[in-house]
Amino acid sequence: MTMISVEDARERLVVAAEPIRRTVAVSLCEAAGRVLAEDVVAKRTQPGFDASAMDGYALRAADTAAPFHPLAVIGESAAGRAFSGKVGPGEAVRIFTGAPVPEGADAILIQEDAERTADGALLPKEAVSPSQHIRPAGVDFSAGGILVKAGTLLSPGAVALAASGGHPRLTVLDRPKVAVLATGDELVSPGEAVGPSQIVASNSYGVAALVEASGGVVVDCGIAKDDEDEIAGHLDRALSEGCDCFVTIGGASVGDHDLIGKVFSARKVEMAFLKVAMRPGKPLMAGRIGAMRLVGLPGNPASSMVAATLFLAPLVARLAGRPDRPMARRAILGADIPENGPRTDFMRSQTALGEDGSLVVTPLSRQDSSLLSIYAAAQVLLMRPPHAPAARAGEPCQVVDLG
Numbered sequence: 374m375t376m377i378s379v380e381d382a383r384e385r386l387v388v389a390a391e392p393i394r395r396t397v398a399v400s401l402c403e404a405a406g407r408v409l410a411e412d413v414v415a416k417r418t419q420p421g422f423d424a425s426a427m428d429g430y431a432l433r434a435a436d437t438a439a440p441f442h443p444l445a446v447i448g449e450s451a452a453g454r455a456f457s458g459k460v461g462p463g464e465a466v467r468i469f470t471g472a473p474v475p476e477g478a479d480a481i482l483i484q485e486d487a488e489r490t491a492d493g494a495l496l497p498k499e500a501v502s503p504s505q506h507i508r509p510a511g512v513d514f515s516a517g518g519i520l521v522k523a524g525t526l527l528s529p530g531a532v533a534l535a536a537s538g539g540h541p542r543l544t545v546l547d548r549p550k551v552a553v554l555a556t557g558d559e560l561v562s563p564g565e566a567v568g569p570s571q572i573v574a575s576n577s578y579g580v581a582a583l584v585e586a587s588g589g590v591v592v593d594c595g596i597a598k599d600d601e602d603e604i605a606g607h608l609d610r611a612l613s614e615g616c617d618c619f620v621t622i623g624g625a626s627v628g629d630h631d632l633i634g635k636v637f638s639a640r641k642v643e644m645a646f647l648k649v650a651m652r653p654g655k656p657l658m659a660g661r662i663g664a665m666r667l668v669g670l671p672g673n674p675a676s677s678m679v680a681a682t683l684f685l686a687p688l689v690a691r692l693a694g695r696p697d698r699p700m701a702r703r704a705i706l707g708a709d710i711p712e713n714g715p716r717t718d719f720m721r722s723q724t725a726l727g728e729d730g731s732l733v734v735t736p737l738s739r740q741d742s743s744l745l746s747i748y749a750a751a752q753v754l755l756m757r758p759p760h761a762p763a764a765r766a767g768e769p770c771q772v773v774d775l776g
């Protein structure tokens with residue numbers, strides 16, 4: 374299988390994926406960022422009564438016409454404590470924001486536009502028109518109406534709306550389960566003693582953070598030695614535990630100890646691609662066994678993170694039922710750059726705001742794919758298509774946001 378373009382690879386891996394169908398009920402506190410599985414239907418009307426929008430007096434608008442006459446204040450309506458009587462001609466009720474408007478009143482006179490006389494009567498100073506400062510029952514929503522549609526990525530506002538509609542729990546799509554396995558004889562976990570020729574396995578943590586940010590839940594498989602059986606054992610476990618995705622890090626290239634291709638082939642993975650024409654991240658493979666997706670990320674830290682950003686994150690988002698987002702957005706070059714080679718280049722870059730508010734992007738000076746310090750200092754990837762000609766500062770370009 375030959376090397377395919379970034380666009381083709383995204384088409385085969387991301388666009389072809391269907392959201393998972395498992396659902397789960399979660400409390401409102403856990404609902405933001407989840408994808409709603411069923412329409413949220415209002416169980417109640419909001420507000421359930423005509424409510425005052427201001428602190429002031431509930432009265433008949435006709436009683437405020439000039440010349441102003443004093444009105445008798447016959448009671449009080451506060452939020453949570455309605456006035457139970459009726460407002461007649463020449464009468465008013467002291468009222469506060471959110472309180473039910475008493476029967477007989479058709480407007481609110483705000484307290485700044487009124488005076489209380491020495492004997493406690495109310496003297497309007499301004500005329501009000503009927504329904505002024507009254508929020509009619511159901512102005513926000515009515516019982517039986519759809520508040521949030523199935524498939525919505527729940528925003529904080531949508532969660533609050535569901536709460537107002539009377540729902541303590543919401544049915545959402547389950548989060549895709551993503552197994553992450555680091556591979557390599559040289560790897561030790563952070564904090565462990567690092568022997569000669571060993572390094573710390575760092576990529577799993579960056580990849581796991583991307584998975585979580587995309588709506589997935591990580592199953593940490595730790596570190597496997599460069600051993601086909603050990604790696605295959607992790608794959609089999611991920612399958613039997615119902616993981617939606619099995620991700621390996623490292624061993625994706627062509628060296629004697631690069632075993633992921635061999636393991637995938639031994640397990641008869643239906644391959645989508647083996648290599649992508651991009652830099653960094655060329656040795657990137659993907660496929661499926663039944664419903665479980667497999668992604669073999671390259672080992673070099675920047676390669677691993679770039680490939681995970683471009684392919685794994687949108688795959689997880691798609692499995693999670695989140696709406697698709699475009700891969701790149703427009704920016705302005707902050708420096709001259711040379712022509713590009715045959716692979717799509719993703720240059721680790723920093724951003725600044727231009728005078729007109731546009732995003733100005735400047736590649737960092739070192740681009741080696743082993744450099745995590747450079748990757749972590751970047752805010753975006755400057756995306757350069759294959760064979761793009763040299764470009765000058767001030768010209769438009771495309772960038773991919775880093776989480």
Ligand SMILES: Nc1nc2c(c(=O)[nH]1)N[C@H]1C(S)=C(S)[C@@H](COP(=O)(O)OP(=O)(O)OC[C@H]3O[C@@H](n4cnc5c(N)ncnc54)[C@H](O)[C@@H]3O)O[C@H]1N2
Pocket residue numbers: 555556557559560572573574575576577622623624625626627628631653654655656670671672673674676742
């Ligand atoms: N003859 C060729 N050699 C290489 C090619 C090629 O096309 N022909 N491609 C190069 C490219 S590009 C990359 S990227 C790497 C990717 O190779 P692997 O996926 O097989 O990765 P490893 O060899 O296992 O590791 C590469 C590098 O990354 C370190 N590593 C691995 N895992 C982790 C981890 N979890 N955390 C931190 N660092 C990790 C590993 O120690 C190596 O230093 O292949 C090139 N070679």
Ligand code: MOO
Pocket residue numbers: 652653654655656671673676742743
């Ligand atoms: O993906 Mo390799 O990414 O060019 O070091």
